[in-house]
Amino acid sequence: MSSTLPDASKVGLPASDATSAAELASLKVRLRTALRQYPDFPSPGILFEDILPIFADPSLHEALIRSLELHILANYGQKPDVIVGLEARGFLMGPSLALRLGASFVPVRKQGKLPGPCETQGYEKEYGQDFFQMQADSIKPGQKVLVIDDIIATGGSAKAGGELIQKMGGELLGFIFLLELEFLHGRDSLPAPVFTLLSGQA
Numbered sequence: 001m002s003s004t005l006p007d008a009s010k011v012g013l014p015a016s017d018a019t020s021a022a023e024l025a026s027l028k029v030r031l032r033t034a035l036r037q038y039p040d041f042p043s044p045g046i047l048f049e050d051i052l053p054i055f056a057d058p059s060l061h062e063a064l065i066r067s068l069e070l071h072i073l074a075n076y077g078q079k080p081d082v083i084v085g086l087e088a089r090g091f092l093m094g095p096s097l098a099l100r101l102g103a104s105f106v107p108v109r110k111q112g113k114l115p116g117p118c119e120t121q122g123y124e125k126e127y128g129q130d131f132f133q134m135q136a137d138s139i140k141p142g143q144k145v146l147v148i149d150d151i152i153a154t155g156g157s158a159k160a161g162g163e164l165i166q167k168m169g170g171e172l173l174g175f176i177f178l179l180e181l182e183f184l185h186g187r188d189s190l191p192a193p194v195f196t197l198l199s200g201q202a
């Protein structure tokens, strides 16, 4: 079901791991600088991290997708079959990453948005409660799945997404985020390796 990754020379990868690490470090600095912070949004005490400036600038958008691609090519050893993105901000990153990797994209949506039989999972996040759903046939048993979202805070959203994938028999390769709010220890609740490009809050 999974194919091995293409030869590095055929996908424009850097010549060495050191070059790749240096490229990734410089991309991360550019991405970090672009984030904006809004105190007390959407509720008092929350410092909201706004990722949208990245998507307003094509070169930053490319830097984001390239950073995630470099990480995946260097760390997983096999191509994921499916990239699963979490509504809504995971949809900003998931489809373009899936296209870049030659993988499928499958959405996790908030309850009531998907037609046909669905799997449902409730969850709590940093500032509220919600329900996630996936179409019941959207992951085939044995498919290798990477979950992507913009931010991991408490980890509640990502954990619920992972549970839906496991209910359908998918194999979780890992979770990928642009930003981790480390003080909430969200990664501790996730059942597969977690990678984040950036961490901490200013």
Ligand SMILES: O=P(O)(O)OC[C@H]1O[C@H](OP(=O)(O)OP(=O)(O)O)[C@H](O)[C@@H]1O
Binding pocket: 086, 087, 088, 089, 090, 124, 125, 126, 127, 149, 150, 151, 152, 153, 154, 155, 156, 157, 158, 186
């Ligand atoms: O780790 P957690 O505590 O679960 O929080 C992280 C989640 O919270 C936000 O989504 P949210 O549903 O608030 O907004 P969105 O629909 O704009 O993605 C963010 O995009 C993550 O998905």
Ligand SMILES: Nc1ncnc2[nH]cnc12
Binding pocket: 046, 047, 048, 049, 050, 125, 126, 127, 151, 153, 181
């Ligand atoms: N502090 C935060 N900023 C932006 N999105 C979030 N989702 C959960 N916590 C968040």
Ligand SMILES: [Mg+2]
Binding pocket: 086, 087, 088, 089, 090, 149, 157
């Ligand atoms: Mg979200």
